[in-house]
Amino acid sequence: MWFDQNLFCIKFKPTFRNKYLIFRRFIQHFFMENNRICQLFNIQKPIIQAGMIWCSGWELASAVSNAGGLGLIGSGSMYPDVLRTHIQKCKQATSKPFGVNVPLLYPNIEEHIKIIIEEGVKIVFTSAGNPKTWTAHLKQHGITVVHVVSGVKFAVKCQEAGVDAIVAEGFEAGGHNGREETTTLVLIPQVRKAVALPLIAAGGIGTGSQMAAAFALGADAVQVGSRFVATPESSAHQNFKDAVINTKEGDTQLTLKQLTPVRLIKNKFFSEVDAAEKKGATVEELTQLLGRARAKKGMFEGDLNEGELEIGQISSAIKEIKPAAEVVNEIYNDFKLTIQALQKLSS
Numbered sequence: 001m002w003f004d005q006n007l008f009c010i011k012f013k014p015t016f017r018n019k020y021l022i023f024r025r026f027i028q029h030f031f032m033e034n035n036r037i038c039q040l041f042n043i044q045k046p047i048i049q050a051g052m053i054w055c056s057g058w059e060l061a062s063a064v065s066n067a068g069g070l071g072l073i074g075s076g077s078m079y080p081d082v083l084r085t086h087i088q089k090c091k092q093a094t095s096k097p098f099g100v101n102v103p104l105l106y107p108n109i110e111e112h113i114k115i116i117i118e119e120g121v122k123i124v125f126t127s128a129g130n131p132k133t134w135t136a137h138l139k140q141h142g143i144t145v146v147h148v149v150s151g152v153k154f155a156v157k158c159q160e161a162g163v164d165a166i167v168a169e170g171f172e173a174g175g176h177n178g179r180e181e182t183t184t185l186v187l188i189p190q191v192r193k194a195v196a197l198p199l200i201a202a203g204g205i206g207t208g209s210q211m212a213a214a215f216a217l218g219a220d221a222v223q224v225g226s227r228f229v230a231t232p233e234s235s236a237h238q239n240f241k242d243a244v245i246n247t248k249e250g251d252t253q254l255t256l257k258q259l260t261p262v263r264l265i266k267n268k269f270f271s272e273v274d275a276a277e278k279k280g281a282t283v284e285e286l287t288q289l290l291g292r293a294r295a296k297k298g299m300f301e302g303d304l305n306e307g308e309l310e311i312g313q314i315s316s317a318i319k320e321i322k323p324a325a326e327v328v329n330e331i332y333n334d335f336k337l338t339i340q341a342l343q344k345l346s347s
């Protein structure tokens with residue numbers, strides 16, 4: 001049986017209240033030990049730090065894994081040799097499980113997969129593509145495979161493809177997103193009903209009460225992206241981190257729906273894309289406008305006018321840049337407090 005390091009380090013007098021507190025912590029740990037996502041990944045807290053281009057390298061992934069969640073290296077913005085370096089550094093920085101996110105819409109996928117296997121990575125989250133393409137191959141190499149979806153029919157396809165778990169991502173989320181614009185609140189219960197697999201909710205989750213809401217809807221864990229952009233360990237440019245904590249309600253919008261829908265901060269680049277779409281620009285014209293370079297320019301190089309700034313609606317609630325471990329612990333503690341408060345409603 002697994003216990004948190006802190007479980008017994010409270011100095012306590014054996015009063016009834018203190019015994020009750022210890023018992024309650026024991027129950028909570030027992031509950032998490034039975035959590036399907038904690039079991040699947042061998043982690044202590046069912047909080048996944050999302051794979052995010054230009055933002056989630058080894059520093060962020062290892063910090064989250066060391067804090068008891070699951071950190072993911074976002075390979076989408078990495079050349080193969082860069083990915084290999086990040087995996088090797090992550091292995092040095094943590095002895096805990098971590099994974100790699102592989103968005104299937106980017107080039108170099110075959111090389112990325114080869115490196116992931118060679119480096120002995122045990123967990124892969126694929127996204128933005130067909131789950132059938134790589135799942136069997138990865139599983140043959142003993143890798144746990146999770147796929148990200150934005151709708152029920154894709155979740156069913158994941159089950160058919162043999163993935164181990166699903167991330168269902170609502171349209172509040174930062175980054176690439178579903179055309180149907182299904183919100184997390186509407187999506188999770190429907191995916192829960194349609195598939196029996198362990199389910200991770202994503203999109204608009206940045207606090208423990210939001211995590212508790214996701215569990216109430218049927219999720220076994222949460223995947224958090226935007227909140228982790230505003231951490232010192234994220235590889236995002238400081239200008240982008242500052243922009244995130246200054247974002248207000250309504251400052252992000254889903255755009256490029258003809259191409260690959262993506263939620264962006266409404267800056268100069270966004271306005272250009274929006275105007276082009278309204279004028280009826282072709283897919284080729286839009287592809288040229290977008291390009292991978294724009295995402296790098298905005299999120300990694302900090303050009304807030306010309307660059308693409310991917311972030312979720314939750315950014316308007318993020319007010320501070322704080323260490324990733326603090327984010328994990330705050331979300332988890334707030335989650336437990338929320339559940340306790342809700343339990344009181346029924347007593």
Ligand SMILES: Cc1cc2nc3c(=O)[nH]c(=O)nc-3n(C[C@H](O)[C@H](O)[C@H](O)COP(=O)(O)O)c2cc1C
Pocket residue numbers: 050051052053055074075076077101103126127128148169172173174175176202203204205223224225226227229299310311312313314
């Ligand atoms: C800056 C940024 C980059 C992202 N890049 C990726 C990516 O490379 N691959 C992917 O599967 N999802 C990507 N996403 C989506 C996240 O993985 C995650 O599902 C999403 O951020 C969750 O919603 P939230 O932003 O409301 O927390 C990105 C999100 C952000 C904010």
